[in-house]
Amino acid sequence: MSAIGASLARIEGIEKVTGAADYAYETTAEQETLYGWVVQSSIVTGRILDIGVDAVLALPGVVEVVTWRNAPHLEDTGDGELNVLQHAIISYRGQPVAVVIAETLETAREAANVLEVSYSAGESDVLMSPDHLRLYAPDKVNPAFETDSVIGEVDVALADAVTSIDHSYSTPALFNNPMEPHATTAEWQGGRLELVDSTQGSSVTAEQIGALFGIPGEAVHVRAEHVGGGFGSKGSPRPNVPLAAIAAKITGRRVKLAYTRQMMSSLAGYRTPTVSRMRLGADADGRLTAISHEAFSQTSTLFEFAEQTAEATRHMYAAPNRRTTHRLVALDVPTPRWMRAPGECPGMYALESAMDELAAAAGIDPIELRRRNEPERDPELDVPYSSRDLIGCMERGAELFGWAERDPRPAAHIDGRWAIGTGMAASTYPAMAQPSGAVVTAMPDGRYRLGINATDIGTGSRTVMRQIAADALDVEPEAIDIRIADSNLPKASVAGGSSGTASWGWAVTKACRELRISLQTGMTIPPDGITVTATTDAEIAAQEELSRHAFGAQFVEVRVDLDSGEVVVPRMVGVFAAGRIMNPRLARSQFIGAMTMGLGMALHEVGELDTVLGDYANHDFATYHIPACADVKDIRVEWLDEEDTHLSPMGGKGIGEIGIVGAAAAVANAVAHATGIRVRDLPIQPDKLIADLPARF
Amino acid sequence: MKPFEYERADDVAGAVATLERDPDAKYLAGGTNLVDLMRLRVETPSRLVDVNRLDLGGIVVEADGAVRIGAAVRNSDLAADPVIRERYPVLSRALLSAASGQLRNMASVGGNLLQRTRCVYFMDSSKPCNKREPGSGCPAIVGVSRELAILGASEHCIATHPGDMAVALTALDAIVHFETAAGPDSLPMSGFHRLPGDDPSRDTNLPPGALITSVEVPPLSFGGRSTYRKARDRRSYAFALASVAAALDVEDGIIRDLRIAVGAVSHKPWRATVAEELLRGSPATPDRFEAAIRAELDIARPTEQNAFKIPLVTRLVVGVLDELAHP
Structure with a gap:
């Protein structure tokens, strides 16, 4: 019987409803973690004149305040939203002007509240209309x-x-309001960046954050085991990711940073x-x-x-x-x-x-x-x-x-x-379908290990990938152990454009079918299994118009x-x-x-x-x-x-x-x-x- | 959240004495509004005096027929009380139209009277607001004002009292009993909330440090013929765009007596005394209802965004009175 088409329950359903599933802000080892809180601009356009960093640094439990004055340099990757804390210019109300880092969440939040920021405000224009004088045709x-x-x-x-x-x-x-607001846990290990992020695509996050910090995407390890919704707002990194990475870099510690619901309206896309x-x-x-x-x-x-x-x-x-x-x-x-x-x-x-x-x-x-x-x-x-x-x-x-x-x-x-x-x-x-890769391993005990850097933003894609693999391998879904949402796995497209299942499932199908062919040659399975990796770039490119x-x-x-x-x-x-x-x-x-x-x-x-x-x-x-x-x-x-x-x-x-x-x-x-x-x-x-x-x- | 002291009061006198000593302290009952406002740094009390253990519960019918409701009675319990449901359905329905089941289970009668405006500027401590920060200005007047006041506002503030229960209590001529260091005192609902005038920081005429102990609802012969209707942007868990609490006493098609209070149109629940006066003794017909509420709204001064509240209140009042006239 085909696994595709069956009404299987989500693999991680029990974990989620019992609270056992860890989201990006819930990773363990608390004693090593600092807490970042975003301070947002209260003007629309203009310049930051000064930030009263010293008064806040004097508060007990405050570790660091990152502003444009001390933030590490970020490369210009063409997305000004991600070039956080690089200069004193303000482009919209609610733009990040500082991150306060403290030993506890409460301290970080209170210190952010009392941080004095002075501005020189400019003229602003926030009202779209079909008669606007500055309308233009984008390329x-x-x-x-x-x-x-x-x-x-x-x-x-x-x-x-x-x-x-x-x-x-x-x-x-209109505002994306997934149940889980954007959140990131960041830690630098030498020249490598470890991120646990609430993202719809850990491959794209690794690439874009690597580019910002001038390091290869492979030097950024992104995990997103469970993601509480996105609706597109987590389809590419938003300021929370570079802010957390900056905070981790400047303190040399692990830092957690999350948006409040109120921050979502200015820092998440809409x-x-x-x-x-x-x-x-x-x-x-x-x-x-x-x-x-x-x-x-x-x-x-x-x-x-x-x-x-x-x-x-x-x-x-x-x-x-x-x-x-x-x-x-x-x-x-x-x-x-x-x-x-x-x-x-x-x-x-x-x-x-x-x-x-x-x-x-x-x-x-x-x-x-x-x-x-x-x-x-x-x-x-x-x-x-x-x-x-x-x-x-x-x-x-x-x-x-x-x-x-x-x-x-x-x-x-x-x-x-x-x-x-x-x-x-x-x-x-x-x-639509985008190129993706998948890896599958046949183990000597008869089980299969499937890996793909797909993301399950609550839709059940983890479960569906296992169904697809089961049919391609012609085994029961329970025989397959699946890993997703880890940028060390074969690169996959973002969970967006209603294209995740088609894109990832295509790669999973291809890898599994190739594995079956390998297994049919009658070779014995070594202790670490037989592994096949496949990508679908050629198939996607060859699609007829x-x-x-x-x-x-x-x-x-x-x-x-x-x-x-x-x-x-x-x-x-x-x-x-x-x-x-x-x-x-x-x-x-x-x-x-x-x-x-x-x-x-x-x-x-x-x-x-x-x-x-x-x-x-x-x-x-x-x-x-x-x-x-x-x-x-x-x-x-x-x-x-x-x-x-x-x-x-x-x-x-x-x-x-x-x-x-x-x-x-x-x-x-x-x-x-x-x-x-x-x-x-x-x-x-x-x-x-x-x-x-x-x-x- | 700003750090604060917390203590649990053992008796009313002690609680009142604490606020007498520390004017920046606040009473904590259900916490459904205060704790939110503390998180948003809108309220920054030095100390919370938890009054949940005080003996302020109970719903009692007194010898004169009045119903005395303890200040600590939870909204859910009050709404479900058989006496309230039978004698004052307007109050029960107002309570049930408010907030969510979880919030009603926590919210107290005393705290509900004191809930603060939900004006988006008051709730955002990064912005000016004369209520939160006197003298800083009122951006709502030229800004987002769709939900705000059309009656009795001032150039300093167009906030509304956001509640439902208080609208019903206003229609019922309830009396708020409270305790201060000087002893027990009371205010009628009509004089409990105030208009913003030039001091919008004060929502009520309650003396500083006063602790509400009970609310007394006087007997009303036609209270059983009363109801509450609330227009809002979604079917649950939304503040009113406008609401109407009304009771009607009709005999042979003629209105003998009535009560009308309108919610979400002013800094206080708005008792429609002009309309009541016009309708007392008049035929209970839709055209009379409409003429009366139009006269009441003559003094309305809406913003561009909330001008819709005039036809909204008009239609709601006519609809509610017609419903009560033809049970």
């Missing part, structure tokens, strides 16, 4: 997509369209605010004649991050005339980075809201509108899809949800103080309180076509978790910008709202059996992100249906509805 958008695309004559087609819409949709700054101007034109049959998606977002002055907001629009629907653009403005803000489905998530909120508005304007059912615009081939890449079953997802979702009984009229279903509505939206996410994407459809019911404008979501249904599902138990929790995060994006999450003080003012869980259990009622997830032979040998498309894509649009579409109010500026909080709700009395 590429994340990670390496074309900035603009133009096919045909969009403006002519829009002018000639029978039905058209032209609206802008905006999403606010989803940029976005504005998408959407113009759609259709003929009398509802066939799209033109699609235009102009996207605007922000970056910092330290590092260019260009959210690929309009990328998904390039692959979703057929239309002969098409245009996508990305414009960026560099502001005095922390650098936005990846957050679950960067690009697709805000972009599909815009596209799928616009499609819903077009459906209403054309008098066509939203599912039917999408069906009529189903492309034969990828409309911009002009290559076939490896597989595409958006229609299957919509049909199955409609069946599960009861879409057929829907009355399309807006604000037509009122039940007492509740306005009830339904909406749907499509989901998509690219199926196809459009590889997972698709999905989400359906939402909302009840809007006519007395308050509060939105309740009694049920969500998501159906996905994402290739082969490796482990239904783990997959279900990925889909449900991402849909829940999409629900939060739709209704709750917003970084509230203070344009004077220059930061996002709500930076804790009391004021930055994510869904509570009471908000999440009934989320039903299914997937279609989809065989796609143009992917990795396992045949999966990646499932970590697609669930958040489209969820917010489905909610917004349902709210529009319930109330007749179209909210084009997330989140849909009561203030966006209250003044325009239908009268109750």
Whole structure:
């Protein structure tokens, strides 16, 4: 029986729920450890004039205060966020200005609190807008997509369209808030750096931190045995890693450093605010004649991050005339980075809201509108899809949800103080794979040792790698001992882009298959076993050019309180076509978790910008709202059996992100249906509805 | 966190005497707000006087029909109390709408009355705030003010009292009993919290060092016909955008008496006396409800970000009164 496809429980589940699993801040040997605490800038731009280091050094238990004056030199690796404590210039509010190192956590924190920092503040600009005077076109958008695309004559087609819409949709700054904030334990052993880090990729951390300190990546040993979530915010090192390494270097001791929840909003990366101007034109049959998606977002002055907001629009629907653009403005803000489905998530909120508005304007059912615009081939890449079953997802979702009984009229279903509505939206996410390596050893006792520098950020990838190896070796999963998340193991790609399982599993499969061939030659197994190492660079490079994407459809019911404008979501249904599902138990929790995060994006999450003080003012869980259990009622997830032979040998498309894509649009579409109010500026909080709700009395 | 002394009080007089000697000391009850604020360095008491062992519990019905609630009674216990549920459902519902189950299990009645604003500037000690640091300024007025006051604010502070329980107690005309070095004293809920004026550092009119000992809820013949509704950004564990505590006495479609208090709109729970006056003796109809609450909100001075609270409070009050008029 195949191990792939079995609902195995997480290998480390018991360790985690009993607290036995060690995270980056929980490594043992406490007596040797010092504690670092980050001191953050209270101005937006300007210079540090002085730091009252002496007063703090005089406090009992304080070991050292690191500032730009005494920090070791770091190489310029092109990411100004990582060049911490190198000069007195401040580029955003909350930027690290010092690290206080003390014998205890409490001492470090209190000393950091009383450290006096004086500044000379400059002018600042923290507000992104689609009219900003300093907008520019970046060379590429994340990670390496074309900035603009133009096919045909969009403006002519829009002018000639029978039905058209032209609206802008905006999403606010959104913050990655994994349960485990960023944390690092650092220790130098001669010229080598030992790190235990909460990272989504210990290979990339080793390389980047090595480069910063001017040492080879091999001289940096990174472990990340257990990681409490990331959502992209740990996809590359953030300032916590160089700060901890600097603190360890200057003291010659082992140092632990963690962010508080409040620090996460300025030091971990976040989803940029976005504005998408959407113009759609259709003929009398509802066939799209033109699609235009102009996207605007922000970056910092330290590092260019260009959210690929309009990328998904390039692959979703057929239309002969098409245009996508990305414009960026560099502001005095922390650098936005990846957050679950960067690009697709805000972009599909815009596209799928616009499609819903077009459906209403054309008098066509939203599912039917999408069906009529189903492309034969990828409309911009002009290559076939490896597989595409958006229609299957919509049909199955409609069946599960009861879409057929829907009355399309807006604000037509009122039940007492509740306005009830339904909406749907499509989901998509690219199926990617990156080169990785894996090592597997057959031992004389019949067991196998598998090693790969993959990371398990809570998704269950450790468990899935063992399933994949079991099938490739044709043994029971229990016969395999697996090690991951150690940079001494074969280099593997980051746990991001929904590509971990495909990338790592490909290398694991290859190594295991090669080992089986070796074993079949009948040789006896020596005491230290027979080892095979494999990498997939050649296989990844040889992939034929196809459009590889997972698709999905989400359906939402909302009840809007006519007395308050509060939105309740009694049920969500998501159906996905994402290739082969490796482990239904783990997959279900990925889909449900991402849909829940999409629900939060739709209704709750917003970084509230203070344009004077220059930061996002709500930076804790009391004021930055994510869904509570009471908000999440009934989320039903299914997937279609989809065989796609143009992917990795396992045949999966990646499932970590697609669930958040489209969820917010489905909610917004349902709210529009319930109330007749179209909210084009997330989140849909009561203030966006209250003044325009239908009268109750 | 700034280092501090800790001691456990054995009796009320001793606790009060300690704060008399050390004005920078604070009482510690459930700690659900104070300890957070200490971690954030918003509160830096010299000493914590733990009052959890004092005999301040119990919910007692007195001879005159009033209910006396000990200051140490936990929010969960008060919400579940059969007498409270029957006679003052508004109070039980207000409590249950607040915080989370875990916090309600810890939070005390006395401490809940004294919880401080959740204005994001007050909570961030790297920023100016006239309440936390008098004279440093109020960035909220031109900044993030969506959740803040529309009634009774000043040029120095637009913070709100964030609680739910106090809104219900205000509607119920409750009386707060406390002890100071000078002996026992009391304040009506209407005079307990204060408007910020030119001294937003003071949330209440409680004398310095006073220890709340109990809250007395007077009898209310129509208290059984009361409720609490709270509008918020998520379904649980969120402070109110606006809330309404109301009780209604209707006979033959005419309002004989009523109580309305509005939460999250001011530095104190806002007793809607203008609306009450207009509605007493009037038909219990939605248009009358709406006209009355509009008159109450005439003096509202919202910011751009919280102007939505005017239609929100209007709709909530009309909806709640209509619900009470048609049980």
